[in-house]
Amino acid sequence: MAKNENNGWNDFDIGALLFSFDKETKNIATTLQEDRPYSNSNSFTASVADWRVMKPVFNKEFCIDCQFCWIYCPDMSIISRDKKMIGIDMDHCKGCGICVEVCPTNPKSLLMYDEHLEDEEALIAAWPAKEEK
Amino acid sequence: MSEIKKIKNLKEFSTSADRFEGANLLCPGCAHSIIVREILNATNDDLILGSSTGCLEVCTAVYPYTSWDNSWIHIGFENSSTAIAGAEAMHKAKKRKGTLISDRDPKFVAFGGDGSTYDIGFQWISGCFERGHDMMYVCLDNEVYANTGGQRSSATPIGSSTVTTPAGSHSYGEKKDKKDMLSIMAAHNAPYVAQVAPNKWKDMIKKIQTGFATEGPVYINAMSACTTEWKFDPADTIAVSDLATDSLVFPLYEIINGTELNITYRPKNIVPVKDYLGAQGRFKHLFKPENAHVLDEWQKRTDAKWDLLQRREEARV
Amino acid sequence: MADKIDLLDIEVWDGNMAASQAMRQAQIDVVAAYPITPSTPVVQNYSTFLANNQIDGEFVMVESEHAAMSGCVGASAAGGRVATATSSQGFALMCEVLYQASGMRLPIVMHVVNRALAAPLNVNGDHSDMYLGRDSGWIQADAFNAQEAYDLGLMAFKISEDHKVRLPMMIHQDGFMTSHTAQGVKTLSDDVAYNFIGEFKPMNAMLDLDRPATHGVQTEEDYHYEFKARQHHDLMTFAKAKTQEVFDEFETLTGRKYSMIQEYDMEGADIAIVCMGTSVETARLVATDMRTKGIKAGVIGIRIIRPWPFEEIKEALKDVKAVAALDRSSPNGALGMLYNELAGCLLQNAKPSILSNYVYGLGGRDLTKDNIKQVFTELKANADTGKLTTPTQQWISLNGEALNFF
Numbered sequence A: 001m002a003k004n005e006n007n008g009w010n011d012f013d014i015g016a017l018l019f020s021f022d023k024e025t026k027n028i029a030t031t032l033q034e035d036r037p038y039s040n041s042n043s044f045t046a047s048v049a050d051w052r053v054m055k056p057v058f059n060k061e062f063c064i065d066c067q068f069c070w071i072y073c074p075d076m077s078i079i080s081r082d083k084k085m086i087g088i089d090m091d092h093c094k095g096c097g098i099c100v101e102v103c104p105t106n107p108k109s110l111l112m113y114d115e116h117l118e119d120e121e122a123l124i125a126a127w128p129a130k131e132e133k
Numbered sequence B: 001m002s003e004i005k006k007i008k009n010l011k012e013f014s015t016s017a018d019r020f021e022g023a024n025l026l027c028p029g030c031a032h033s034i035i036v037r038e039i040l041n042a043t044n045d046d047l048i049l050g051s052s053t054g055c056l057e058v059c060t061a062v063y064p065y066t067s068w069d070n071s072w073i074h075i076g077f078e079n080s081s082t083a084i085a086g087a088e089a090m091h092k093a094k095k096r097k098g099t100l101i102s103d104r105d106p107k108f109v110a111f112g113g114d115g116s117t118y119d120i121g122f123q124w125i126s127g128c129f130e131r132g133h134d135m136m137y138v139c140l141d142n143e144v145y146a147n148t149g150g151q152r153s154s155a156t157p158i159g160s161s162t163v164t165t166p167a168g169s170h171s172y173g174e175k176k177d178k179k180d181m182l183s184i185m186a187a188h189n190a191p192y193v194a195q196v197a198p199n200k201w202k203d204m205i206k207k208i209q210t211g212f213a214t215e216g217p218v219y220i221n222a223m224s225a226c227t228t229e230w231k232f233d234p235a236d237t238i239a240v241s242d243l244a245t246d247s248l249v250f251p252l253y254e255i256i257n258g259t260e261l262n263i264t265y266r267p268k269n270i271v272p273v274k275d276y277l278g279a280q281g282r283f284k285h286l287f288k289p290e291n292a293h294v295l296d297e298w299q300k301r302t303d304a305k306w307d308l309l310q311r312r313e314e315a316r317v
Numbered sequence C: 001m002a003d004k005i006d007l008l009d010i011e012v013w014d015g016n017m018a019a020s021q022a023m024r025q026a027q028i029d030v031v032a033a034y035p036i037t038p039s040t041p042v043v044q045n046y047s048t049f050l051a052n053n054q055i056d057g058e059f060v061m062v063e064s065e066h067a068a069m070s071g072c073v074g075a076s077a078a079g080g081r082v083a084t085a086t087s088s089q090g091f092a093l094m095c096e097v098l099y100q101a102s103g104m105r106l107p108i109v110m111h112v113v114n115r116a117l118a119a120p121l122n123v124n125g126d127h128s129d130m131y132l133g134r135d136s137g138w139i140q141a142d143a144f145n146a147q148e149a150y151d152l153g154l155m156a157f158k159i160s161e162d163h164k165v166r167l168p169m170m171i172h173q174d175g176f177m178t179s180h181t182a183q184g185v186k187t188l189s190d191d192v193a194y195n196f197i198g199e200f201k202p203m204n205a206m207l208d209l210d211r212p213a214t215h216g217v218q219t220e221e222d223y224h225y226e227f228k229a230r231q232h233h234d235l236m237t238f239a240k241a242k243t244q245e246v247f248d249e250f251e252t253l254t255g256r257k258y259s260m261i262q263e264y265d266m267e268g269a270d271i272a273i274v275c276m277g278t279s280v281e282t283a284r285l286v287a288t289d290m291r292t293k294g295i296k297a298g299v300i301g302i303r304i305i306r307p308w309p310f311e312e313i314k315e316a317l318k319d320v321k322a323v324a325a326l327d328r329s330s331p332n333g334a335l336g337m338l339y340n341e342l343a344g345c346l347l348q349n350a351k352p353s354i355l356s357n358y359v360y361g362l363g364g365r366d367l368t369k370d371n372i373k374q375v376f377t378e379l380k381a382n383a384d385t386g387k388l389t390t391p392t393q394q395w396i397s398l399n400g401e402a403l404n405f406f
């Protein structure tokens, strides 16, 4: 598969065809992403991290694993394994903030922060307290 | 027929392995993607997918990347339905002849935007449904030609300001109400027709699974809140969708065999239509005093449609 | 299993039946088609085969020609043998998808029974639809009679489906003159015909569920140009070579010889007519007459329109003094397509022939032997005087004042 813009016309598959995987795959619907033979033309291998202005930060402490963030994330970026929310795929998260909006805990288990704040531990340490309603 | 995937609750659902991939080019907060995820995750069967030209297509297959983990095809703006019907016919022929490559039976699903569905691809869809292909057609209904910058479609609702029906000193935007695509598809005697919204995921998954279990053509009209053209904050996609379903602007129902209509969601608290309209920039001008009559009209029409749906449900027609 | 048909060695078929029988013998997996005069009988014949269990595949009776080609593209991408037939307005309606089919490199075979394009509406034969398709990226072959529609109809699958070629292929025949005129057609038995074509060998099939593939991507300025170059390259090299190879194999099997251009009476010819369709046969008759009178007249029929047989034509015309290009499509503000294409070939010859252009036969207007005789007579004058003695473009059999713009 060719990715380089400078590749010649004879370097491409005919019909501009793209294969999702490098190897044959059976039961892709039940194969987790970490076990898939993604080809480098699968957008899974690309990143849109530079789209983000704000980023979601996950604080496990309050999470009830309701999976609202998982189902509503438009970008397959909430990583859930064994029915638990375990983190965010920062290559594919576009920073829309939906996960934060739908998170039902108080305080929220996900919050948006400026993309450039690097020290997540500090952000989690300074997590807001439960909000009185 | 293959087994229906067990999805008791969201926790169980979250064990699904997505077959639609990230780093696609859809806008942050785009509901198209949420809809596609829910549909693909509703089954473990192999899928043969198609998309018409539109946001979903141009954002998921721009060389050299694809975001699809199942075979997928795009031809043009009007013909994802027929492309998938052709693939379905090929599967049928090869199965009969014993020349299939794979021993599993895939499901066939075509996606199209409302422009592709209500407007330019209407005839193709009608043809596929009349012929009875075993396929699902999903309209990603964001009520506008989003991919080309927000022109009206025949799914654009009254009062919406689009770039071809802009609100101005002498116009409140789109003048006509959207076409009733579900009734039209039901009138094809389609075995299953349903309106879904991704915020009501449980209702949606149930309908998609019913659709997959149905033999013959299935039409799904999926409300797709478009942050860019409806003009709301990307974080609010689900909140706006909730307003749409709870104000009954997008009532959730199904029609079986062209006649049996079931309302599948009755909001506990019906919210006023103006709350839904007020959450979106495309209706902002309706809140000017001179356009108050359009707001009234909106509520009236929404009530009337809901009333009609309830009466149809009761009468089974 | 489909029932076979015991064909006579020579069947009396019109061009449509010849095309339909070739389709039946190819054991196509999916045909998606829509009726239009004069190709309607292809669709009807196929329906009859289906009704009589003579076909195993699916026949999708779509609601338009655009849908016919859309269905063909979907079916072909799914991975199997696919074909259809159309004419004129139907061809025009599927135009968008023709480009998509070739760009996606899908081996679809299509019989195009040529007919005029409206307006004014006209059901008769001319080459307007054929010309409309000439930049679409398809291989275009032209049958001059029913026999050739049958033969090319079999060969097309073998050419188009080759894994290096993977380009769709049209077989043209003249509306009514060929499509509705019965003639004796030498047949192959069902088994011999199918064995010649061979089984469909899938490539990049969507139905290969273990190797998911994305068909019909978007490419912008960074890649589009290279993809188009690749398509052009493959058409010019692989498609051309494969076509010749299949022609040769077919000759070995049947004794019937096909080539990129068909030359008749071209040995030592001073003057030549280049044309397509049934006119080739008319022109041949006249050329033979001319030869008996000592006039060295010949005819070239263009068998493969795309990829354009540039070198073959150059070579065939290198010693010819005067050449007429006969175009059966309204040039609408230009010289005819054949004229222009031939001019390109001739320009590179040491002694370029004197080239003139004749428009004829629009909307089914007859081209008579007398018309052809007149063309040869004018060509002879050009050859004898060494210069063009007529206007560059003339309209044959046009009522009213002559049109001479070039």
Ligand SMILES: Cc1ncc(C[n+]2csc(CCOP(=O)(O)OP(=O)(O)O)c2C)c(N)n1
Pocket (backbone or CB within 6 Å): B053, B054, B055, B056, B076, B077, B078, B112, B113, B114, B115, B116, B117, B140, B142, B143, B144, B145, B146, B147, B148, B153
């Ligand atoms: C034949 C044809 N006409 C027009 C277009 C331009 N076009 C591409 S996508 C599009 C609008 C898509 O709208 P919709 O179907 O609602 O999908 P959305 O982008 O909103 O998801 C238009 C007008 C085209 N590609 N092809």
Ligand code: SF4
Pocket (backbone or CB within 6 Å): A055, A056, A072, A073, A074, A075, A076, A077, A078, A088, A092, A093, A094, A095, A096, A097, A098, A099, A100, B029
């Ligand atoms: S911010 Fe948006 S894209 Fe990122 S994880 Fe949350 S919902 Fe997903």
Ligand code: SF4
Pocket (backbone or CB within 6 Å): A062, A063, A064, A065, A066, A067, A068, A069, A070, A085, A099, A102, A103, A104, A105, A109, A110
């Ligand atoms: S929505 Fe909040 S509580 Fe629920 S799983 Fe996600 S982070 Fe945890």
Ligand code: SF4
Pocket (backbone or CB within 6 Å): B025, B026, B027, B029, B030, B031, B032, B055, B059, B142, B146, B147, B225, B226, B227, B228, B229
């Ligand atoms: S314009 Fe709307 S539909 Fe299109 S990608 Fe953006 S949010 Fe999605």
Ligand SMILES: [Mg+2]
Pocket (backbone or CB within 6 Å): B113, B114, B115, B140, B141, B142, B143, B144, B145, B146
């Ligand atoms: Mg739209």
